[in-house]
Each structure stands twice: as C-alpha cells, then as structure tokens.
Amino acid sequence: MNITIIGAGVIGMTSAYYLSKEGHDITIIDKGDGSDNCSFGNAGYISPSHFIPLASPGIVAQGLKWMLSNTSPFYIKPRLDASLIRWGLKFYSKSNEKTVAKNAPHLNDILQLSRNLMIDMDKEFDHGFRLEQKGCLMLYKSEKTGKHEIELAHEARRFGLETQILTAHQVQQMEPEVAVEVMGGVYFPIDCHLHPGQMMKSLYSKTQKEGVKILFSHEVEDFETQSDQVKAVITNNGKINCDQLIIAAGSWLEIVSKKLGIQLLLQPGKGYSTTYVKRSKNLQHPAILVDDRVAVTPLGTELRIGGTMELSGINSKIEMNRVSPIVHAVNTYFPDLHLDVQPIEKIWSGLRPCSPDGLPYIGRSPHHNNVIIAGGHAMLGISLAAATGLLIRQLVQKQKTEISIDPFRIDR
Ligand SMILES: Cc1cc2nc3c(=O)[nH]c(=O)nc-3n(C[C@H](O)[C@H](O)[C@H](O)COP(=O)(O)OP(=O)(O)OC[C@H]3O[C@@H](n4cnc5c(N)ncnc54)[C@H](O)[C@@H]3O)c2cc1C
Known part of the structure; x- marks a missing residue:
C-alpha cells in the first residue's frame, strides 16, 4: 500500500x-x-505513573489561581478564539471524578503497552534511544501536595503499579551526589526515560x-x-x-x-526546557518537582530541566519570565546544583498537542x-x-x- x-x-x-x-x-x-x-527537546519520560488525565478535579481551580501570576507554570493568553473557547468548555466539563474514573483505565492500558514496546524498540535500535529503566521520583515540599501524591500512589497500586512512599531521608539516599531539600517523595520504579533527540x-x-x-x-x-x-x-x-x-x-x-x-478540539500547550552539559555532580533519577510542576531529567553527564504549560496559540516565542522560575525551583530542591538561568539561545520551546479530555x-x-x-x-x-x-x-x-x-x- x-x-x-x-x-x-x-x-x-x-x-x-x-x-x-x-x-x-x-x-x-x-x-x-x-x-x-x-x-526533540522534551523531558524524555516514559511515564506509566501518569495514568490520571490532565483534565481532573481541582485542575481548573488551580489553573485559575496560577493565571493570576505571570511567573506561574500555567498560562492562557486571553483572546477571542472560537477554537480555544470550545476547547476550554470541553476541558472544564471533563475535569471531574466521573470522567477520570472512566478514562484513567484506558490511559493506564495504553501507557503500559507503550512502555514495554518502547523498551523492545530501543533494544532493536542498539540502545540508540539511550533508554534507562530507573523509575521516576515525584518530589514534594508541602504537606498538601504530599497528601495528594500519597493518595495517587495508593490509586496507582490499585492499577497494579508498584510505588514506594519515601521520607526525605530515603529520597536523599537515592540521590547521593547532591543535597535534596524536600518533605518527601513517591517513587515509581516502572517509569523509564530516554534521550528524545x-x-x-x-x-x-x-x-x-x-x-x-x-x-x-x-x-x-x-x-x-x-x-x-x-x-x-x-x-x-x-x-x-x-x-x-x-x-x-x-x-x-x-x-x-x-x-x-x-x-x-486541540490546543498547543507551550513548554520550555534547557539542558546543562558536563555536570560533575548529577541526579541519578528523573524527578518531577510536583509543587512547581517542573521536570528534571539526567541524561548522562547532562541535566535537562523543563516545565510550563502556556496556551497562547501556535508560536515558539520564549518568555524568559516563565523560564527563570523553572531554574529557581530546581535550585530550591537541589541547592548544590547551582544552576544559572541560561541565555535565551539555550532555551528550547515545544508545543504539546493537547486534547481537552x-x-x-x-x-x-x-x-x-x-x-x-x-x-x-x-x-x-x-x-x-x-x-x-x-x-x-x-x-x-x-x-x-x-x-x-x-x-x-x-x-x-
Ligand atoms: C517541555 C515539554 C516536556 C515534555 N516532556 C515529555 C515527557 O517527558 N514525556 C512525554 O511522553 N511527553 C513529553 N512531552 C510531550 C511530547 O513532547 C509531545 O506529546 C510529542 O512530542 C508530540 O509528538 P507529535 O509527533 O504528535 O508532534 P510533533 O513532534 O510536534 O510533530 C508534528 C510534526 O508535524 C509537522 N507538521 C505540522 N503541520 C504540518 C503541515 N501542514 N505540513 C507538514 N508538516 C506539518 C510539524 O512540522 C512537526 O514536525 C513534553 C513536551 C514539552 C513541551
């Protein structure tokens, strides 16, 4: 054919x-x-841990709160766009318990299938994807976020996913090269990561x-x-x-x-990443800094950090006021890393194709x-x-x- x-x-x-x-x-x-x-420039996670769809209870209220700050991890550019309005209404109507209960099992099925196929594909490609099966840490600094993450860990177990609920000390033991400042974490051993480029x-x-x-x-x-x-x-x-x-x-x-x-219905959700090369000290595991919605991925001696979700239409413009908080967040979780805000030429942006449900x-x-x-x-x-x-x-x-x-x- x-x-x-x-x-x-x-x-x-x-x-x-x-x-x-x-x-x-x-x-x-x-x-x-x-x-x-x-x-190309994304965080490279293969995440069976992400079986809860983005449209979920609480997300709309949290999003509205974030909208009030120009440095927050979420932003909608206000504009009269029929497609954005239709998408927003659908997203709003899907952000409830009933839809999550209906969609999460399907997301879980396709995530698990895909993880296994990706591991096979990497082997067939002589490990050309640089895929590593090291799991992923969900790290939190506040009690409220911790409570939510631990509830998610229990939910994940009901889907058959192994999870480990960790104290700050246990997280530190998993990251021996750098100091970690967190209240605790949840570890998903099933997650993997690769070098997307x-x-x-x-x-x-x-x-x-x-x-x-x-x-x-x-x-x-x-x-x-x-x-x-x-x-x-x-x-x-x-x-x-x-x-x-x-x-x-x-x-x-x-x-x-x-x-x-x-x-x-589809909206581009812009995100940023920046990669630090030749790190003498690096993380051993990818991690999501949950309170700040930031992803960190060790890629050999490189460290990639990324985040933000900007619904501002199709454009690749880099807003440095949204990049600096990503770097700042990483430094507050891992103060030894001493990351600088890199110049604009070293910031990558990409458009996530977001369905409303x-x-x-x-x-x-x-x-x-x-x-x-x-x-x-x-x-x-x-x-x-x-x-x-x-x-x-x-x-x-x-x-x-x-x-x-x-x-x-x-x-x-
Ligand atoms: C900061 C960030 C971090 C992320 N981290 C992760 C992660 O850790 N794990 C994960 O699973 N996902 C992650 N994602 C999401 C992931 O990157 C996207 O879901 C994925 O890359 C989308 O792939 P795609 O092939 O659909 O789109 P794309 O990679 O955008 O490819 C679409 C292609 O279509 C082409 N095209 C469009 N219109 C036309 C046209 N008219 N004619 C010809 N060609 C056209 C474009 O040029 C483009 O090359 C992240 C995204 C961002 C922004």
Whole structure:
C-alpha cells in the first residue's frame, strides 16, 4: 500500500516504523527540516505513573489561581478564539471524578503497552534511544501536595503499579551526589526515560534505511479527494499520491484535519526546557518537582530541566519570565546544583498537542475511508508513541487492535 504520513514527530515516526515492517511504501511529509519539533527537546519520560488525565478535579481551580501570576507554570493568553473557547468548555466539563474514573483505565492500558514496546524498540535500535529503566521520583515540599501524591500512589497500586512512599531521608539516599531539600517523595520504579533527540535521530535513520521516504520542507496546503477517499496531498513542493493517509501533525492536527472537514478540539500547550552539559555532580533519577510542576531529567553527564504549560496559540516565542522560575525551583530542591538561568539561545520551546479530555486521538476519520488520525498526546507523546504506532499499523491492516481504541476515537 502507498501510505502517506503527515508529520515527522515521534507519532508519525513510530507509525512509519511499525508500518514499514509490513512492506508498505511509506512517504512522510514534514514542513520542518528534521532538526526540531516537540518530540526533540522534551523531558524524555516514559511515564506509566501518569495514568490520571490532565483534565481532573481541582485542575481548573488551580489553573485559575496560577493565571493570576505571570511567573506561574500555567498560562492562557486571553483572546477571542472560537477554537480555544470550545476547547476550554470541553476541558472544564471533563475535569471531574466521573470522567477520570472512566478514562484513567484506558490511559493506564495504553501507557503500559507503550512502555514495554518502547523498551523492545530501543533494544532493536542498539540502545540508540539511550533508554534507562530507573523509575521516576515525584518530589514534594508541602504537606498538601504530599497528601495528594500519597493518595495517587495508593490509586496507582490499585492499577497494579508498584510505588514506594519515601521520607526525605530515603529520597536523599537515592540521590547521593547532591543535597535534596524536600518533605518527601513517591517513587515509581516502572517509569523509564530516554534521550528524545537521540531517539528522533535513530528513528529517522533506521526508517530511512528500511526504505521510508521522508520529505522535509514540504508543507501540506490542501488535499485532492474523490468521494470519501483522499487521493493526494498537495504541498508547497508538489503533489503526493496516496492510498492511505495518516495525519500526525502534532499541534497543527486541528488545522490540517479541518482542510478535510474533520473537526477535532486541540490546543498547543507551550513548554520550555534547557539542558546543562558536563555536570560533575548529577541526579541519578528523573524527578518531577510536583509543587512547581517542573521536570528534571539526567541524561548522562547532562541535566535537562523543563516545565510550563502556556496556551497562547501556535508560536515558539520564549518568555524568559516563565523560564527563570523553572531554574529557581530546581535550585530550591537541589541547592548544590547551582544552576544559572541560561541565555535565551539555550532555551528550547515545544508545543504539546493537547486534547481537552487528556486522551489521544487514535482512529479513523468519520468522513473518509482511507484517513487515520494520530495525535493529541499532550504531555505523553513520548510515553504513548510506541503503542500509538502499533495501533496505527493494526488499524491500517484492519487487524484486531492490541487494546480497545474506542476511547480514543475522533468523534468521542
Ligand atoms: C517541555 C515539554 C516536556 C515534555 N516532556 C515529555 C515527557 O517527558 N514525556 C512525554 O511522553 N511527553 C513529553 N512531552 C510531550 C511530547 O513532547 C509531545 O506529546 C510529542 O512530542 C508530540 O509528538 P507529535 O509527533 O504528535 O508532534 P510533533 O513532534 O510536534 O510533530 C508534528 C510534526 O508535524 C509537522 N507538521 C505540522 N503541520 C504540518 C503541515 N501542514 N505540513 C507538514 N508538516 C506539518 C510539524 O512540522 C512537526 O514536525 C513534553 C513536551 C514539552 C513541551
């Protein structure tokens, strides 16, 4: 089959990886140059621990409180945008116990499947992703956050996840190289992490060796259709014919899908990261500094830190007033690290493709018989990439899917 995939992010690439094993003729189209997108500079967590969707009770009240501060980890740029308003209303209506109880088991299933597949893929790629199975620490400084994290740990156990509730002393023992200033932590041994940039480079080189064509600097502008079939993709660099189309355009998913009359709700959630090289002392485990919503990832002798969720539309502008609090937070948890705020050229930004209910979109277009959508993975794109790629292959091949994809359908 002649398959065209729009988007050379992690979701498009894992789809290509699984499909190329079946001998299909695959072309990936991307408007970028292959050196960056949201899949490159993120924190690299593979997080079965994140089985509670972003839309959950308390998040709206917390978000409104954060909105009042220009240095907080969450920000919505006020604007009259119909898509943002529809998304916000849906997010609000989904942030309740009932929806979390319904969605968390599905998120748990796909997270667990994806973790195992990603470990296999890294092995097959001669550890080119630099994947490490060291777990992840959720660290907290306040009693209120601790109570919440411990409740989550108990909930995780009900889902069969191993968790360890740690005192400050026990956290310190796990991080012998640096002083740790916390009230306590919860450890999820099942979590893993990898080097996202290395993972993307490995995916590009391995799939190309397997015969996948990647056309960078090709921006999708329109489609050629015949009844319920997409016949070709029109780009600024020419027309590409297809038997099967997969749209994996990250934060541009809503815009690209709309050209085919497919309506879905999606908002780009901007986040930042910055990487410190050649650390003489480093962390041994990735950690989330829960009170401040900051992620820290040791990558060999490098240390990457990141955070913030800015709903300010499609833009990659770096707001230093939101970057400095990330650095400050890390220094308050790990005072020995003495991190400086790096210059703006060393700050990376990426757009998380956020669906309003915290589940990805994986399924067929309701209006076409040869279009599949894969996206909206928000803060879990790396965690869910391998399972998404496998499910896309099973959808294309019209096979029974590994897990039910009904919860992820486009018109849910
Ligand atoms: C600070 C930060 C930290 C994060 N940490 C983690 C983490 O630890 N773990 C985790 O699981 N996730 C994490 N994420 C989320 C993760 O990075 C994303 O979910 C994931 O990268 C999304 O992948 P994608 O392939 O859908 O999109 P992208 O990587 O953005 O790829 C989409 C591609 O589509 C292309 N495209 C769009 N429109 C067009 C068009 N019209 N024509 C041609 N090409 C087009 C774009 O150029 C782009 O290359 C983090 C994100 C951020 C910002």
